[in-house]
Amino acid sequence: QKEVEQDPGPLSVPEGAIVSLNCTYSNSAFQYFMWYRQYSRKGPELLMYTYSSGNKEDGRFTAQVDKSSKYISLFIRDSQPSDSATYLCAMSAEVTGRRALTFGSGTRLQVQP
Amino acid sequence: DSGVTQTPKHLITATGQRVTLRCSPRSGDLSVYWYQQSLDQGLQFLIQYYNGEERAKGNILERFSAQQFPDLHSELNLSSLELGDSALYFCASSVGHFNEQFFGPGTRLTVL
Numbered sequence: 001q002k003e004v005e006q007d008p009g010p011l012s013v014p015e016g017a018i019v020s021l022n023c024t025y026s027n028s029a030f031q032y033f034m035w036y037r038q039y040s041r042k043g044p045e046l047l048m049y050t051y052s053s054g055n056k057e058d059g060r061f062t063a064q065v066d067k068s069s070k071y072i073s074l075f076i077r078d079s080q081p082s083d084s085a086t087y088l089c090a091m092s093a094e095v096t097g098r099r100a101l102t103f104g105s106g107t108r109l110q111v112q113p
Numbered sequence: 114d115s116g117v118t119q120t121p122k123h124l125i126t127a128t129g130q131r132v133t134l135r136c137s138p139r140s141g142d143l144s145v146y147w148y149q150q151s152l153d154q155g156l157q158f159l160i161q162y163y164n165g166e167e168r169a170k171g172n173i174l175e176r177f178s179a180q181q182f183p184d185l186h187s188e189l190n191l192s193s194l195e196l197g198d199s200a201l202y203f204c205a206s207s208v209g210h211f212n213e214q215f216f217g218p219g220t221r222l223t224v225l
Contacts (some may be wrong), residue, residue: 034213043115043203043216044156089154100146100158100169101214 003027006089006104014112019076023089023104030072030091030102033065033073036091037084038106048074079111116140117168117217119204120141125223131192134220136204138185144168144207145187151200162187194224 006023013019021035030094032051036044048063050056056063064074072091076083086108090101116139124132138145147159149172158171162181173179174195181187191198201221205214 036216041201041219041221043218045115046213046215049213073191090156099146100161100171101156102158103156105155 001026002105003102004089004091004104007107008027008105010108010110012110012112013079015079015081017079017111019079019083019109019111021076021087021089021107023072024070025072025091025102027091027093027102028067028070029093032092033063033072034090035061035063036081036090036100036103038088039081040085044088070101076109079109081111081113084109084111115215115217116214117206117215118205119202119217119220121220122218123221123223125225126194127225128196129212130203130224131190132194132222134189134191134202134204134222136187136189136206136217138204138206139215142206142208142215143185143193144214145181145185146207147173147187147189148203148205148216149200150203150219156203159189164219174175198222199224 004025020078035048053067060077064073086106088106089104118137143164145162150156159173161169179189201219203219205216207214
């Protein structure tokens with residue numbers, strides 16, 4: 001079983017829809033949670049960074065962390081065709097000096113105009 | 114643009130050969146990370162350097178090695194290349210012990 005599970009999709013939605021992307025994890029030591037967006041053949045781009053449980057909002061993006069359920073989500077409001085990409089969740093544990101990220105496999109999102 | 118640069122963008126080579134991938138971190142970032150992305154394995158952590166010292170190792174093969182130089186740029190050396198080493202190789206950097214890692218554009222390695 002992988003440490004981080006993510007539905008690979010693809011997820012197809014109409015423009016303007018609310019998108020919900022999710023990851024579950026098994027390592028209770030994970031404390032730092034990130035969402036990256038990756039366009040085809042490009043480097044991952046950091047979207048959201050959260051520490052521990054709670055919500056964080058940035059423009060059309062909202063990240064949620066529920067440590068008790070080992071579940072994180074990314075919501076995209078008013079989705080645009082330019083949001084079409086692969087979304088990767090990533091997380092790391094509090095280990096002194098070590099900040100390597102463990103990634104989910106990514107969810108491919110297609111926003112239809 | 115994340116501020117992390119990687120060269121070359123593409124690399125095509127033959128089995129058994131050796132290649133070097135280069136990464137320059139964002140200005141001020143002391144930590145450099147190398148990741149491999151393949152279709153079947155996803156993004157996998159290889160190795161981390163902090164201010165010139167190796168800090169952590171992940172799923173890095175013995176045929177692979179890396180170093181970080183005094184000017185903080187890093188190189189990933191891949192030797193005795195096999196077909197299965199074909200992948201995208203990403204470098205990321207962060208400030209000290211913060212967790213926000215910024216990724217470069219990657220080097221696409223094709224081993225024929």
